[in-house]
Amino acid sequence: MKRFALHGVVLLLLCSGTALAQSITVSGTQTISAITTATPGSEPDPVTTAAGSTTYNVITGNVKNAIWKISARLTTALPAGLTLALQLTPNGQAGSGTSAGMVTLSTVDQAVITSLQNAKTFNTNKIQYRLSASSAAGQTAAHTCTGCVTFTVTQQ
C-alpha cells in the first residue's frame, strides 16, 4: 500500500513538471525610429528595426510527440493607419523552428515561428519590427505601447 502511494506521487510530479515547462521571454523595450520620409506621391516610407535589436528566448515543453509554435498578436489595436509587422528569426540551432517571415500583426494570434522541437531551449533569437503609416494616419507623437505585442508558445 505504501509502496504504491509513493510511486503515484512521483508520477504526478514528473508529469506536471514537464508539461508546464514551455515559456517565452523577450528582451527590453523595442524603440522604432520615427517615420519621417516619403517619396512624393507615395505613402510614407516604413521603418524597420535592425534584426536582433531585441531578442527572444523560448523553452518548449516536454510533451510526447509535440511540436511547438510561437504566435504573436497586438494586445490592443494600433491607431488607424498604422501597421506593425514583425519577423522572428531562429538562432540557427537545430530544431529552433521556421520563421513565417515578416507578418503583419493584428489582434488575432498568428504563427510567426513553427516547427519548434520538443523539450528544448533556444536562446537569443532575433526580433525585427517594421512600422508603416498611411498619409491619412497623420502624425503621432512618440508613444510607448506597453505590452503591445503578445507572444505565445503553444503546441502546433
Place this chain on the structure above:
Amino acid sequence: MNAKKISLAAAVLALAAAGSANAQTANHAVTYQVSAINQIAVTGSPSLTVSTATAGSAANAVTDATSTWAVTTNAANKKLTAAINSDMPTGVTLEVNAAAPSGATSSSYQTLGTSAVDVVTGIATVNASGLLLTYRLSATLAAGVVSSASKTVTYTLVTGP
C-alpha cells in the same frame, strides 16, 4: 486500493493534459512615432512660345500641359504656393493651373510673380501623383518681340487653409 489507484491515475492524466494546453506568453513594449511629412515634387520642362494671332485680335495665348506634381503629407492643413524667380517682361504673363489632390481645391489659373500665390488649398493627409500643371503664356502686342528666356517656378507646401 483499486479505487485509490484509479483516482491517482486520473489526477496524473488531468494535470498532464492541463499542462500541455497551457500557453505561455510574453509581452513586448514597443515605442513608435510618426513625424510630420511634407514632400512635393514636380516633373517636366514646359516650353511656351506665343507666335500667332487672329488678325484684329491680341496674340493667341499658348498652354503647356506636360508637367505634373506629386505630394505626400500627413498634415491636416496645407496649401501649395508658386512663385517665379524674377518678374516677367512687361506685357508678358505666365500663369499656372495646378490640379488638386483629393479633398483639396485648385485655384485655377494664377498669374505667377515673384510673390508666392496660392495654387492649391485645403491639402490634408494625402498622397497623390500625376497631378497636372498647366502653364499658360500670353503677351500683349505692346510687349513686342521677346527673346527666349527661362524662369524657375518654385512650389512650396506651406501651412494654411
